[in-house]
Amino acid sequence: MSHHDERTFVMVKPDGVQRGLIGDVVSRLEDKGLKMVGGKFMQISEELAHEHYGEHEGKPFFDGLVEFITSGPVFAMVWEGADATRQVRRMMGATDPQEAAPGTIRGDYGNDLGQNIIHGSDHEDPGANEREIELFFDEDELVDYELDAATWVYEDAGDH
Template structure:
């Protein structure tokens, strides 16, 4: 089992797509083990996007991500990081394939609705930025045996 962080970005919240996007992850069989609505501060944005802070376009990113509420969530499942990234599609909604979240709902590079961790190290770091250990709910859902074989 693997965990990843997703952020339903301000554009997803403002466009009232939260339920639709959450449903897509649930329908795929991923489990939500933590979730909260919050407003990202400039300080948190700098921690989250530390590798981009010195780039010329960072102020625009920070203004966007701090511009409205986001939903932060931890998803759990087999190969959850890659599954989520595949579901999201290419970073630019204009280049994302139909059937992906960004391909179906986005027409922008920056306003692309959802952030997903890009690897295990990033997922671990990002989950710790947004959630305390006691905020993550442990335990399998009763339907888990109907989503994957016991030896997966």
């Protein structure tokens, strides 16, 4: 990982999987110049859902979150790039798809707050990306490699 790169956790939720949007989400992140370093098609267990949404435990919408995220398979990923967490959040759009700008993933595909297609680590929550990556991936499931296109994505990629 080069000095300005960061890793972030991204997940296509059950509604996105059911609607066949995995490819579109991956394409958008690739088009932006981010690099996928891990990917896993999986069914989230009740236990993992409780850990993932731990901060919301006890809130009225908690059970609904758990029920939804375990209702079908998800595609969990780790992406790498300069300021990756913030970049992905901007591409995802507002949490409520009704407020998400056209051109964002949620703005283009989402209609409902409960079903908003995608999850990405929160750039305003320090350490969220590392915490979520560790929850879903073992270190040996992440691949470190040079992306040849990086020199065309970042100005200084050729000289470090």
